Amino acid sequence: MQVNINGIETRYVLSNEGGGPWLTFVHQLGGDLSIWDQLAGYFRDDFTVLRYDVRGHGRTAVSAEPFGVSDLSDDLAALLDTLGAPSTHLVGMSMGGMIAQQFALDHPSRVDTLTIADSSPGTTPEARGTWDQRAHAARSDGMGALTSTTLSRWLTADFQAAHPEAVEPIREVLAHTLPEGYAMACEALREFDVRSKLGSIVRPTLVVAGRHDSGTPPATSRLIADAIHGAQFELLDAAHLAPIEQSHRFAALLETFLERPV
Incomplete structure (x- = not known):
C-alpha cells in the first residue's frame, strides 16, 4: 500500500490477521520492509x-529536502495517525533502532514497548566522517561500491555461506537502494545523538546486540540499555543484522518480552 506521509509517497504493509495490539518494525539503512518478512509472519496471528x-x-520516495532522525520519527507518527493506531510496540534495527529511540523520546505515549537491535544512541565526533564517506561513495560510485563491504558487516561469513537464499534478497535490496536516498539518510544519522536524553524513556525496553557486530559493537548497544532504567540486554551470536541471522532466537526473545505486563 502507498500513502502520502509528510509530502512523501510511502510504502507500507499491514498484516492484521490477529487483530491484536500494534507491532511496528523499522528497517536498517540500505534495507526495506522485506527484511522483516519472516518475523512479521511469526507475529501476525497475535x-x-x-x-x-x-x-x-x-518504494518510498526520496525526500526533496535534507532531514534528520526527528523527521523520520515524525514520519512514523504520521503513518500511525493515518492508519488509526494510537500506540504500538516498536522494533527498530540499526537505523530503525535510532528512529525508534527518537520516536520514544518524541512520542512517549505512543510506545507500548521498545525493542532496539544493533543500534547506537548517537554518532560520536570521530565517527561523523564515516557517514560522510558512505554518503559520498553512494553519490559518486553508486550502491555497488558499498554492497560487498556492507554485507560483510551485516552478516557473518558462516551465515552467508550457509544461507545464500536469505542473503541474496538482502543484497538485492541494498544494491537497488537509491543512492541519494541512502546518502541523505547517512547525513541524518551523522547528526543523531540522544545519549543525554535516553534516561527519560520509561517504557519497557529490550536491547539486542550481535556478538560479531563490527559496525555497531555490543558495547555501543549496551550504552542504550544502561541509559534506560530497567532495560533488558541480550547478546546474540550474529553480526549486525542479529534479528535476521538469529531469527528464531530473536523471535523467542521478542515474544517473551511482549508478554510482559505493560
Missing part, C-alpha cells in the same frame, strides 16, 4: 503488524 519503507528506501 498482533497487527506494520512494516514500512523509510524515506528514500524501497
Whole structure:
C-alpha cells in the first residue's frame, strides 16, 4: 500500500490477521520492509503488524529536502495517525533502532514497548566522517561500491555461506537502494545523538546486540540499555543484522518480552 506521509509517497504493509495490539518494525539503512518478512509472519496471528519503507528506501520516495532522525520519527507518527493506531510496540534495527529511540523520546505515549537491535544512541565526533564517506561513495560510485563491504558487516561469513537464499534478497535490496536516498539518510544519522536524553524513556525496553557486530559493537548497544532504567540486554551470536541471522532466537526473545505486563 502507498500513502502520502509528510509530502512523501510511502510504502507500507499491514498484516492484521490477529487483530491484536500494534507491532511496528523499522528497517536498517540500505534495507526495506522485506527484511522483516519472516518475523512479521511469526507475529501476525497475535498482533497487527506494520512494516514500512523509510524515506528514500524501497518504494518510498526520496525526500526533496535534507532531514534528520526527528523527521523520520515524525514520519512514523504520521503513518500511525493515518492508519488509526494510537500506540504500538516498536522494533527498530540499526537505523530503525535510532528512529525508534527518537520516536520514544518524541512520542512517549505512543510506545507500548521498545525493542532496539544493533543500534547506537548517537554518532560520536570521530565517527561523523564515516557517514560522510558512505554518503559520498553512494553519490559518486553508486550502491555497488558499498554492497560487498556492507554485507560483510551485516552478516557473518558462516551465515552467508550457509544461507545464500536469505542473503541474496538482502543484497538485492541494498544494491537497488537509491543512492541519494541512502546518502541523505547517512547525513541524518551523522547528526543523531540522544545519549543525554535516553534516561527519560520509561517504557519497557529490550536491547539486542550481535556478538560479531563490527559496525555497531555490543558495547555501543549496551550504552542504550544502561541509559534506560530497567532495560533488558541480550547478546546474540550474529553480526549486525542479529534479528535476521538469529531469527528464531530473536523471535523467542521478542515474544517473551511482549508478554510482559505493560
